[in-house]
Amino acid sequence: MITPATITRIEQAATMLGYVPNQAAVTLRTRSSRTVGLLASGLGSPLLRGAETVLRSAGYMMIATAAPTADAAETAVNGLLGRQTDGIIVATSWPQGNGPASLIGRTPAVSAVGPAPYSVAPDLRAAADLAAEHLAELGHRTVACVSSLGAPVSSGLLTAAARAVGLTVPQELVMNADGLTVSGGERVCGKLISSGTQFTAILTGSDVLAAGCCTALKEAGLACPAAVSVVGVGNLPLSAILSVPLTTVSLPWYEVGVRAAQLLIARLHNPAEPEREILLPAALIRRSSTGPLRVP
Numbered sequence: 001m002i003t004p005a006t007i008t009r010i011e012q013a014a015t016m017l018g019y020v021p022n023q024a025a026v027t028l029r030t031r032s033s034r035t036v037g038l039l040a041s042g043l044g045s046p047l048l049r050g051a052e053t054v055l056r057s058a059g060y061m062m063i064a065t066a067a068p069t070a071d072a073a074e075t076a077v078n079g080l081l082g083r084q085t086d087g088i089i090v091a092t093s094w095p096q097g098n099g100p101a102s103l104i105g106r107t108p109a110v111s112a113v114g115p116a117p118y119s120v121a122p123d124l125r126a127a128a129d130l131a132a133e134h135l136a137e138l139g140h141r142t143v144a145c146v147s148s149l150g151a152p153v154s155s156g157l158l159t160a161a162a163r164a165v166g167l168t169v170p171q172e173l174v175m176n177a178d179g180l181t182v183s184g185g186e187r188v189c190g191k192l193i194s195s196g197t198q199f200t201a202i203l204t205g206s207d208v209l210a211a212g213c214c215t216a217l218k219e220a221g222l223a224c225p226a227a228v229s230v231v232g233v234g235n236l237p238l239s240a241i242l243s244v245p246l247t248t249v250s251l252p253w254y255e256v257g258v259r260a261a262q263l264l265i266a267r268l269h270n271p272a273e274p275e276r277e278i279l280l281p282a283a284l285i286r287r288s289s290t291g292p293l294r295v296p
Contacts, residue, residue, distance in 0.1 A: 034059060036087050037083075037088040040064060040065070042068065051258065086107075089257075140200050143167050147176055205233055210239075214243075230247070235248045235250035
């Protein structure tokens with residue numbers, strides 16, 4: 001039997017020699033790598049910070065990888081599984097089929113972007129409703145809806161929300177930008193202006209697109225919000241520092257990361273953890289880019 005004194009001497013010697021346990025050997029013995037993978041469209045978001053805070057406090061290392069495309073996500077999933085990752089948080093869109101579920105297999109996973117047996121996500125339908133209700137309360141009647149691939153809220157959700165509160169959305173004013181960029185927002189807003197259909201407000205699926213719309217309106221001599229109001233989604237840092245601070249809908253990405261990590265840990269500790277789909281509320285942030293309808 002090894003005495004406490006012997007254990008102490010061994011630990012002191014290991015410290016002096018800079019010994020680090022072989023994680024592969026630990027994984028073989030415990031059948032747990034104490035690592036969790038996270039697939040994200042991009043790195044550095046509040047979601048990642050929220051997830052990492054919870055995982056680190058629970059003794060897990062988070063391996064985050066950018067997976068903006070289906071091919072990148074497939075490669076990332078295979079890499080994480082090859083490292084014996086205990087579980088995976090999926091925080092990137094998957095364009096077709098049942099997505100990462102078919103690759104992840106039996107490895108516990110939680111989705112942070114949409115419906116799944118285990119998921120935590122912002123309530124995007126409610127976010128669209130908040131934006132549309134805000135414009136309706138300001139007296140607007142005819143609005144445009146723009147989004148793009150990768151934007152938090154789709155043009156379809158925006159259009160449905162606007163029509164549900166009595167706003168008119170002509171089909172020619174429903175458009176998707178060619179990219180989730182400020183320049184993409186500028187171009188799609190230019191198309192709205194040149195369509196010839198009158199509108200007094202624009203619902204956008206992202207603050208990035210909204211910033212581009214504001215630029216295009218200014219270049220066209222249309223003051224925001226005097227001529228056209230603009231609403232974004234995301235409450236990104238840029239939204240508060242634009243020349244006309246942007247009214248936006250804040251999405252609780254940090255809390256999504258926290259709750260997704262908590263749900264995954266619960267699954268790791270209890271394989272029989274009940275399935276659940278959790279939607280977290282959004283919040284309207286009123287700034288200067290929206291105003292009451294001005295009747296000539």
